[in-house]
Every structure is written in structure tokens, then in C-alpha cells.
Amino acid sequence: MTGTGEPVEGAERADGGECRCGRCPHGARVGHRQAVAAFVALREDFAAGRGVPSGLAHSAGAARQWVSDELTLSARELAKRGADEGVAWLTAVRWRTLLVIWGAVVALLVGQALTAIGAGWTAGRTAGLIAAVVLALGLTLAAWWHRAHGGALAPLIGEDGRLSTSRTVAAGWAAAVLYAVLMVVVQLATAPGARERRGLLQGLELDRSAALLAALAVGCAVAVLAYGVVAARVRSGRLQKVPAERPRASDLLADDAGRGSFMDVQYVLVNAAVLACALVRLAGRPGQLPQLPWGLVVLLALSGVTYLAAKTVSGGRPVILSVVRSRELGDLAAPVRTGDDIEIRGAGFVPPGATTPDRLARTVVRIGAVHVPVPLVPVAGGFANPTDGVLTVPVPVDVEPGRVMVRVVTAAGVETNGYPIDVQD
Numbered sequence: 001m002t003g004t005g006e007p008v009e010g011a012e013r014a015d016g017g018e019c020r021c022g023r024c025p026h027g028a029r030v031g032h033r034q035a036v037a038a039f040v041a042l043r044e045d046f047a048a049g050r051g052v053p054s055g056l057a058h059s060a061g062a063a064r065q066w067v068s069d070e071l072t073l074s075a076r077e078l079a080k081r082g083a084d085e086g087v088a089w090l091t092a093v094r095w096r097t098l099l100v101i102w103g104a105v106v107a108l109l110v111g112q113a114l115t116a117i118g119a120g121w122t123a124g125r126t127a128g129l130i131a132a133v134v135l136a137l138g139l140t141l142a143a144w145w146h147r148a149h150g151g152a153l154a155p156l157i158g159e160d161g162r163l164s165t166s167r168t169v170a171a172g173w174a175a176a177v178l179y180a181v182l183m184v185v186v187q188l189a190t191a192p193g194a195r196e197r198r199g200l201l202q203g204l205e206l207d208r209s210a211a212l213l214a215a216l217a218v219g220c221a222v223a224v225l226a227y228g229v230v231a232a233r234v235r236s237g238r239l240q241k242v243p244a245e246r247p248r249a250s251d252l253l254a255d256d257a258g259r260g261s262f263m264d265v266q267y268v269l270v271n272a273a274v275l276a277c278a279l280v281r282l283a284g285r286p287g288q289l290p291q292l293p294w295g296l297v298v299l300l301a302l303s304g305v306t307y308l309a310a311k312t313v314s315g316g317r318p319v320i321l322s323v324v325r326s327r328e329l330g331d332l333a334a335p336v337r338t339g340d341d342i343e344i345r346g347a348g349f350v351p352p353g354a355t356t357p358d359r360l361a362r363t364v365v366r367i368g369a370v371h372v373p374v375p376l377v378p379v380a381g382g383f384a385n386p387t388d389g390v391l392t393v394p395v396p397v398d399v400e401p402g403r404v405m406v407r408v409v410t411a412a413g414v415e416t417n418g419y420p421i422d423v424q425d
Contacts, residue, residue, distance in 0.1 A: 028081070028088035035081040039074045039357060046071065047378040061341075061394055068361075068375035075357035075376075082356075086161070086246035094143045094151025101139050101152065105132045123187060124286035131182035135175065153247065158227075161244040163251035165264045166223040166307070169271045173219040176275055177212060180282050180289050187287060204289060211292035212278060215300055219271065222304040229311045239315040240351035240412035242359060255314075256352035263310035270303040318348030320419040323406050326392055335424045338397045342421070343390060344408060350388040351412045359411040360386055365393045366415075368404035372396060401425050 045051045056063040112125045146154035158164040191197045233239035255261045274296045281290035326341035363374040372393045377385035405418035
């Protein structure tokens with residue numbers, strides 16, 4: 001789609017004439033919505049027993065596998081459309097971030113103009129405005145450099161495609177400290193005499209700025225340690241991570257599954273409150289770095305330690321607790337044989353953020369040397385299989401009779417412990 005709203009040459013069109021090319025933000029969004037609607041309609045039809053070929057009606061297992069294969073193919077198309085929308089969103093969001101950045105500069109100018117009525121315009125107001133413009137220009141350059149990866153948001157996006165809470169907090173402190181330093185620099189450059197310059201330089205002394213620098217150090221240290229802890233736990237298989245389709249603002253206050261996280265919320269709120277205090281003190285005395293009470297620095301450290309502690313204990317490896325033969329009502333008790341369904345009970349089979357259909361379809365059970373994809377079993381509004389605690393799969397005829405090990409490989413690529421079962425002829 002061009003800037004005038006016309007679709008590009010060769011773009012696909014929906015029934016209503018809308019572009020769904022996948023190469024522009026609007027087309028990618030429309031294409032993804034249509035793919036979601038088509039998948040939901042197909043899943044609901046299968047859940048209601050519609051659409052299954054009559055030739056498969058004699059075999060429940062064959063019908064279930066056919067339905068799972070059809071849903072998997074549709075889920076792949078849905079994932080492709082979602083990836084296209086994510087790429088288009090990252091390309092378009094840089095303009096929104098620039099609007100926010102320069103909108104903040106304009107808001108600062110308006111606020112300074114309103115507060116200057118009666119009090120008069122001061123050198124500190126000029127320095128604050130110039131510092132804001134310089135900082136905005138730097139962020140604009142960074143947004144252009146990372147224009148294909150989210151603009152100014154690129155440094156805040158983690159390897160999993162989500163906004164990083166610790167990086168965002170550290171970036172907020174870095175921007176605030178840089179803004180304060182720029183204000184002092186501008187005033188130093190425009191100071192009329194040596195006495196004024198000495199006063200400004202005294203405002204940069206360590207005894208006055210130590211608490212502020214300690215707050216910056218705490219924020220950066222938490223970001224570095226959080227990255228290291230998460231990376232180490234992912235590599236060791238103790239934490240399951242699946243990439244997100246695109247970053248969202250809710251990532252700052254939620255876990256990978258989109259649920260609100262108390263540890264993230266408290267960390268963001270505590271840092272936002274202390275940062276607001278620092279900016280208020282800077283506005284009161286623009287000629288020096290804001291002095292923070294050491295009690296607030298200790299509060300930041302306690303909040304950061306709590307946040308890091310949560311990172312070290314959250315999640316965990318998937319685990320198989322038991323494997324039993326899946327028995328229908330009226331069936332007699334019997335050993336597990338090839339062709340039977342087995343029910344694998346445990347925890348962590350569906351990692352946080354892996355509830356989308358394409359990722360559910362990546363769950364695999366290894367029975368001996370045979371890899372068995374977990375079939376998608378649709379129900380109204382979702383799937384009955386796989387779930388986080390229970391998987392149901394058939395035992396293929398390729399499995400050799402005897403004692404074999406059962407393992408689950410999740411969508412995050414993490415393999416569970418082995419659980420032995422006996423398979424008879």
C-alpha cells in the first residue's frame with residue numbers, strides 16, 4: 001500500500017476490497033485478521049463434528065489425525081500472517097516512537113512557557129529545552145539506524161521479541177541522567193562568568209551526584225544480571241522461552257503468558273516513583289544534578305533484588321509424572337499395545353506464550369526411537385489436546401515391543417525426563 005492509501009501492484013485483496021498484501025502495516029493486519037477468522041471457523045467446525053470426510057468415520061484415530069493435520073496446515077498459514085504483521089508493525093512503530101519523543105519536547109516547551117508567565121524566562125529553561133532537543137535528535141538518529149527493528153524501541157526489545165522490563169527501566173534512568181548532564185553542559189557553555197561556571201561545576205561533584213549515579217548503576221546492573229540469568233537458564237533447559245509475534249506495552253508488566261506479574265509491576269512502579277522524584281528535584285534546581293535521598297537508592301536496590309530473585313526461580317523444566325493407557329468407558333483393563341492411546345501426565349508441556357495453534361502443533365512425544373507429533377484435538381473455543389498437564393498420543397506400530405522410554409519435546413525445544421513403559425504385542 002502506498003502513502004496515498006492505494007494498494008501496491010500485485011497486492012492481494014480481501015472480499016471487501018481491502019489490501020492484505022502483508023507488505024504494508026494495514027495489509028498485514030487485515031491478512032492476519034482474516035487468517036485468524038478462517039482458522040477459528042475451521043476449528044469450530046471440526047469441534048462440532050463437521051467437515052470430516054465420511055471415509056474416515058469408521059476410524060476415530062484416523063479421523064483425529066486428519067483433523068490435526070488440517071488444523072496444523074491452517075495454523076502454519078496463521079503463523080505466517082502473524083509474522084508478516086509483526087515485521088510490518090516493527091517497521092511502522094518507529095514513526096510512532098518519534099511522534100512520542102518530539103511530542104514530549106513540544107510538551108516541555110509549552111509547560112515552560114506557561115510556568116514562565118510572571119516569573120520570566122530563565123537560562124535554566126533555555127538549557128532544559130536545548131538538552132531535550134539534543135536528546136531527541138540522538139534518539140531520532142538511533143530510530144533511523146534501527147528503523148527495521150522498531151526504531152527507538154529496538155534496544156528495549158529482548159531476544160524473545162518482547163519488551164524487556166529491566167532494559168526499559170535502565171534506559172529510563174540513562175535518559176534522565178543524560179538529560180540532567182546536558183542541562184548543566186548547556187548552562188556551562190552559556191555562563192557569563194567564572195563564578196557561575198564554578199557553581200555549576202560544584203553541582204557535578206560526586207558528593208552531590210553519588211545517589212543519582214548509584215540509582216543508574218542499580219538499574220543497569222539489574223538489566224545485565226537479568227539478561228545473564230535468563231540466558232543461562234534457557235541454555236540449560238531450566239527455563240522455557242518461545243518468541244513473541246511482536247512487542248507489546250503489556251510485556252513490561254506481564255509474564256510470557258500475558259498474565260500480570262507482581263515482580264515486574266513492583267519493579268516498574270518503584271523505579272518510576274523514584275525517577276519522578278529525581279526529575280522534580282531537577283526542575284527545582286536545574287543548575288546541578290538532582291540529589292536523591294539514599295533511602296530511595298536502597299529502595300531501588302531492594303526492588304531490583306526481588307525482581308532478580310523472581311527471574312532465578314520462575315519457570316522450570318517440563319516433567320513427566322506418569323504414563324497410563326488411555327481407556328474409554330466400558331473398555332477392559334489391559335496392557336499398553338501398539339495402536340493404543342497413552343495419556344502422559346505431568347507439568348510444563350505447553351510453555352508460557354506457546355498457546356498459539358502453530359506452537360501447540362510443535363509438541364512431540366518420543367516413544368523409544370519414534371517421534372510422534374501430538375495431535376491437535378479441537379473443542380469449542382480451544383483445544384483439548386495438548387494441554388500443559390496432559391498429552392494424549394497413539395503408540396505407533398513402529399515402536400518395538402518391550403520396555404521403552406517416553407519423553408516429551410515442547411515447543412520451546414526442551415525435552416523432559418524419560419519415563420519407562422512396557423509395550424506388548
